[in-house]
Amino acid sequence: MPALASQITTDVDDHLDMRDFQRIATLIGTEVGIKLPPAKRLMVEGRLRRRLRHLGLATFAEYGDLLFRRDGLEGELPYLINAVTTNKTDFFREPEHFDCMVKTLVPTLIEQRKDRSPLIKVWSAASSTGAEAFTIAMVLADLHAARRDFRFAVLGTDISTDVIETGQRAIYPSEQIAPVPPGMQTRYLMHSRRSGARPEVRIVPELRRHVRFERLNLMDAAYPYDRDVDIIFLRNVLIYFEKADQAKVITRLVGHLRPGGYLLLGHSESMIGTSITMRQVAPAVFQKV
Known part of the structure; x- marks a missing residue:
């Protein structure tokens, strides 16, 4: 099969049958909560072409057969989810939230706690x-160095196994870390010394020890995590969900916050926050009361 796959190039004039696209859209909506309207068909095709080449399939019709007519859906579903989910991310994206975390959220949380450190x-x-998870860890590591009166742990979850593996490796193209302040680059990043390779950096092990990554589908009915989380970042993902699913996800996540904990949404999702029964303390920042 690998030899065959290397010889196959999918035809750019080949397209998903509309019926198969609608079945994929329904499947992704049910499994992941992400909306895929007809206008997204070309985007989905573009993301699936590499998968077709990997499988040695020449047409989208063959892929549709694999999913819906040859009982291949169960085995293929994780790869389909990886292909169609959007994974836009940056270090220090919407930096006002990290400033708020340092100046207000973490000091308030420490003050509320009776236990030492x-x-x-x-x-x-x-x-x-x-x-995002490593940005949080960098900010907290700097704050810890200045205060020394708390410890921290960061959990990163995502539906895509591909991006979870990237987080676990903690290796990124050098150009991606441009938003990281120079001092933090010195403290928390190691530069690859391989000659001729694409320049890369890796998060230092001292920081990686504070961060773990696990796969989680936000559409699951329950999440297998602690219910005394201090801060949850849920930024720039709810915009892809139907309103009913947005409310369910927020309700489940808020259930994992300790009293006085904070939920942070993306600035583009600020209107979603108006339906949350929490106290707003800053733009797109809500406190559980």
């Missing part, structure tokens, strides 16, 4: 390749 738990609930 409390463990601050932060969850990046749509972590993609890990840029």
Whole structure:
């Protein structure tokens, strides 16, 4: 099969049958909660072409047969989800939230706690390749160095196994870390010394020890995590969900926050926050009361 796959190039004039696209859209909506309207068909085709080449399939009709007419759906579903999910992420995206975390959220959380050197738990609930989770860890590591009165742990979860593996490797193209302040680059990044290779960096092991990544589908009925999380980042993912699913996801996540904990949404999702029964303390930042 690999030899055959290397000889096959999918025809750019070949397209998903509309019936198969609608079945894929329904499947992704049910399994992941992501909306795929007809306008997204070309995007889905573009993302699936590499998968077709890997499988040695010449046409989308053959792929549709594999999914819906040859009982291949169960084995192929994780790869289909990886292909169609959007994984836009950056280090220090929407930096106002990290400033708020340092100046207000973490100091308030520490003050509320009675235990000595409390463990601050932060969850990046749509972590993609890990840029957000490692940004959180960098910010908390700097704050810890200045205060020394707390500990921290960061959890990153995502539906895509591909991006979870990237986060676990913690290796990124050098150009991707441009938003990271120079001082933090020095403290928290190691540069590859391989000659001739694409320049890459890796998060230092001292920081990686504070961060773990696991696969999680936000559409699951329950999440297997602690219910005393201090801060949850859920930024720029709800816009892809139907309103009913947005409410369910938020309700489940808020259930994992400790009283006084914080939920952070993307700035583009601020209107979603108006339906949350929490106290707004900053733009797109809500506190559980």
